Amino acid sequence: MAKKRKDSGTALGENSSWRNRIPQSTRRRATTATARWRRWRQVLQIAGGLLVFCVLILGLIALLNFLRSHKADELLGTASQPLRQVYFSSNGVLDDAWMSRTVPIAPDTPLMQIDIHRLQQQLSAVGQIRTAVVERVFPDALLIRVDEHQPLLRMVITQGNERRVLLVSRQGQVYRGQGYPRQILQSLPYLAGIALRTDAGGNYLPVAGIGTIGEFLDLARILIPEMVTNWSYLDLSRYQGDPRAVGSEIRVNTRTGAQIVFAPIDFPRQFERLNEIVNHRLNDEQRARVLWIDLSLPDPVVRLAERAGKTGI
Amino acid sequence: MSQSSIIAAVEIGTSKVVVLAAEIVNGRSLNLIGVGEAASQGVKKGEIVDLKAASDCVHAALMQAERNAGIQIREVYLAQTGSHAEGFFNTAAVNISASDNRVRLADINRAIAEAKGKQLPADRVYLHHVRNHFELDGEPTANPEGMSGGKLQVGYWSIHVSEQKLRHNVHVINGFGLNVEDVILSSVASGSMVLDEAEKEVGALVLDIGAGTTDWALYQRGVVRKTGVVAIGGDHLTNDLALGLRISVKHAEDLKRKQGKLLAEKEDRNERVWLVGDQMIGDSPIPLQVIVQILHARMDELFTLVRKQVGELCTLEHLPVGVVLTGNGAKMHQSAELAAQVFGLPVRYGELSEWVHPSLRKAGFATTLGLMYYALKGQEREALATASQKSKASLLHRFSRLFGG
Numbered sequence: 001m002a003k004k005r006k007d008s009g010t011a012l013g014e015n016s017s018w019r020n021r022i023p024q025s026t027r028r029r030a031t032t033a034t035a036r037w038r039r040w041r042q043v044l045q046i047a048g049g050l051l052v053f054c055v056l057i058l059g060l061i062a063l064l065n066f067l068r069s070h071k072a073d074e075l076l077g078t079a080s081q082p083l084r085q086v087y088f089s090s091n092g093v094l095d096d097a098w099m100s101r102t103v104p105i106a107p108d109t110p111l112m113q114i115d116i117h118r119l120q121q122q123l124s125a126v127g128q129i130r131t132a133v134v135e136r137v138f139p140d141a142l143l144i145r146v147d148e149h150q151p152l153l154r155m156v157i158t159q160g161n162e163r164r165v166l167l168v169s170r171q172g173q174v175y176r177g178q179g180y181p182r183q184i185l186q187s188l189p190y191l192a193g194i195a196l197r198t199d200a201g202g203n204y205l206p207v208a209g210i211g212t213i214g215e216f217l218d219l220a221r222i223l224i225p226e227m228v229t230n231w232s233y234l235d236l237s238r239y240q241g242d243p244r245a246v247g248s249e250i251r252v253n254t255r256t257g258a259q260i261v262f263a264p265i266d267f268p269r270q271f272e273r274l275n276e277i278v279n280h281r282l283n284d285e286q287r288a289r290v291l292w293i294d295l296s297l298p299d300p301v302v303r304l305a306e307r308a309g310k311t312g313i
Numbered sequence: 314m315s316q317s318s319i320i321a322a323v324e325i326g327t328s329k330v331v332v333l334a335a336e337i338v339n340g341r342s343l344n345l346i347g348v349g350e351a352a353s354q355g356v357k358k359g360e361i362v363d364l365k366a367a368s369d370c371v372h373a374a375l376m377q378a379e380r381n382a383g384i385q386i387r388e389v390y391l392a393q394t395g396s397h398a399e400g401f402f403n404t405a406a407v408n409i410s411a412s413d414n415r416v417r418l419a420d421i422n423r424a425i426a427e428a429k430g431k432q433l434p435a436d437r438v439y440l441h442h443v444r445n446h447f448e449l450d451g452e453p454t455a456n457p458e459g460m461s462g463g464k465l466q467v468g469y470w471s472i473h474v475s476e477q478k479l480r481h482n483v484h485v486i487n488g489f490g491l492n493v494e495d496v497i498l499s500s501v502a503s504g505s506m507v508l509d510e511a512e513k514e515v516g517a518l519v520l521d522i523g524a525g526t527t528d529w530a531l532y533q534r535g536v537v538r539k540t541g542v543v544a545i546g547g548d549h550l551t552n553d554l555a556l557g558l559r560i561s562v563k564h565a566e567d568l569k570r571k572q573g574k575l576l577a578e579k580e581d582r583n584e585r586v587w588l589v590g591d592q593m594i595g596d597s598p599i600p601l602q603v604i605v606q607i608l609h610a611r612m613d614e615l616f617t618l619v620r621k622q623v624g625e626l627c628t629l630e631h632l633p634v635g636v637v638l639t640g641n642g643a644k645m646h647q648s649a650e651l652a653a654q655v656f657g658l659p660v661r662y663g664e665l666s667e668w669v670h671p672s673l674r675k676a677g678f679a680t681t682l683g684l685m686y687y688a689l690k691g692q693e694r695e696a697l698a699t700a701s702q703k704s705k706a707s708l709l710h711r712f713s714r715l716f717g718g
Contacts, residue, residue: 031488034372
């Protein structure tokens with residue numbers, strides 16, 4: 001704001017300072033082309049900034065309105081095509097047919113309308129499946145990959161009047177096996193002597209210490225393959241899952257009626273002893289009378305029946 | 314958070330306009346970020362005589378500096394020169410009012426107001442009031458508050474200029490859309506760059522020889538004691554050569570730069586130089602002595618005028634450091650030798666500090682760099698004042714919290 005100059009001929013002290021006497025105004029008309037260009041540039045910069053700001057705000061408002069007027073599902077659904085193909089892969093025995101029976105997906109469902117999270121949960125709830133991955137393959141396919149448990153043992157449980165065969169994996173997972181060929185199931189020894197526990201949802205909890213049993217069976221199949229085929233069931237009533245626990249035993253019952261007791265440690269030595277006893281110490285007649293061999297003791301103990309019956313190894 | 318302001322130092326000289334753009338960070342550090350230069354138009358002897366032409370060249374230099382810096386300038390510090398700039402020393406004495414003879418702040422303010430309150434003619438405005446030291450009962454003192462004495466005296470070197478001439482300069486800057494934050498006399502600005510604090514304390518005379526004017530400032534006891542402007546500069550030497558040798562100003566300028574010297578030597582009598590240098594028709598050789606005589610006469614006149622203006626203070630006793638020459642006009646060969654003869658004092662060329670970028674370490678930038686120095690000082694004071702206000706507020710806040718506030 002321009003200050004009025006004093007009319008008097010002289011001025012005193014601070015009033016005579018140039019600051020008080022010479023008014024300044026940057027709003028004054030630009031006096032040269034350079035200054036005018038600079039002023040226009042400033043105006044354009046401000047206008048440009050405002051324009052960008054307004055465009056952003058309007059864009060945001062438009063986007064919000066659009067989203068409000070269209071349901072997200074519709075927006076997403078129309079962005080994809082109807083489902084035409086489901087690619088299923090597994091490292092086990094489950095196949096496409098099982099997949100379509102277990103988790104049916106209506107054909108021509110828009111790909112984006114398929115709830116892959118729910119689908120993945122449904123698959124993971126199947127005991128035989130360790131992990132499941134479900135992916136959308138745009139524009140019209142679904143990719144499902146599952147990793148199955150490998151069965152190690154089988155067990156029979158009775159619920160009411162119903163007898164059920166369950167499988168136990170190397171991880172101790174107890175599940176109802178589906179799709180396994182008969183010969184695979186028959187090659188699995190039965191498991192006995194354990195009490196199954198369930199969680200709040202009624203699902204079986206894993207059996208502890210099955211990793212050691214898996215190791216035991218694998219070694220047996222390598223070191224004493226002829227004898228393993230005669231094994232009927234493993235009694236784990238004296239094995240609580242900890243191989244180092246005092247008194248832990250794995251009791252193997254053969255189809256011919258004999259029982260072999262193993263300590264859950266140092267399996268190669270025990271198989272070597274068993275081999276020696278059966279093939280070198282006992283003759284055919286004695287082998288047929290074997291009732292009980294205890295390999296868990298420092299010195300193996302062999303008990304023979306008086307005569308052959310439901311005995312033999 | 315760091316606060317920065319973009320400022321420009323502008324010197325509207327007779328031969329060229331120089332603009333330096335700088336960023337002052339937190340009122341403490343200064344970074345030079347742009348330079349703009351343009352040949353002057355509409356300026357004679359440091360005064361604007363054609364507002365339109367002067368605006369064109371000043372705005373071009375400002376625009377160049379802005380482009381160079383890549384950022385818009387916010388405020389301007391302006392150098393002022395011209396023979397209309399004058400100064401006077403005014404003292405005021407007051408009797409100490411308190412019964413215990415202790416100097417109160419009110420006494421100091423009374424003395425200051427009286428010393429700065431001298432009437433000026435209606436067409437004059439004050440540019441600066443440079444305070445010299447207080448004297449309490451005749452004894453110099455830096456801060457008399459609380460001291461005992463009967464009479465307090467203070468002196469100010471007050472610099473005033475023609476309101477109309479300054480108004481022109483300010484309006485040129487306003488016409489670019491910028492405000493003038495402060496106006497500083499050219500000699501004071503350049504003096505702050507070529508002298509160190511010890512030299513200012515002991516006593517020195519700074520001569521800034523420009524194209525149209527020569528600004529001088531005399532420093533004693535660390536402050537500006539006296540200033541003045543002589544309306545003679547490098548252009549006068551060129552004009553004298555052009556008139557005396559009847560050649561064009563352009564050729565005279567070339568001759569001055571290439572052959573110019575101020576003291577005649579024996580061999581100069583026989584040495585001849587070509588007037589134009591192209592040795593074509595019209596070009597002719599003349600004795601070097603003639604050129605020396607013309608230049609010597611004008612430069613001697615300039616130094617003599619300055620010596621007269623400085624007056625009785627122009628002695629080795631008052632100015633032990635002697636004379637310090639700066640400005641493009643001082644580049645003339647043997648300027649220092651001639652000045653030493655005229656002033657009877659030691660003379661040296663002013664050098665800019667090491668912190669100045671080598672490309673700017675030239676006599677022609679002394680004034681604009683000096684403006685930057687004042688800008689930084691001004692911002693430092695503002696930063697300190699703001700910090701002190703903040704600390705007071707913080708103290709009050711803490712105090713109020715003691716009472717549950």
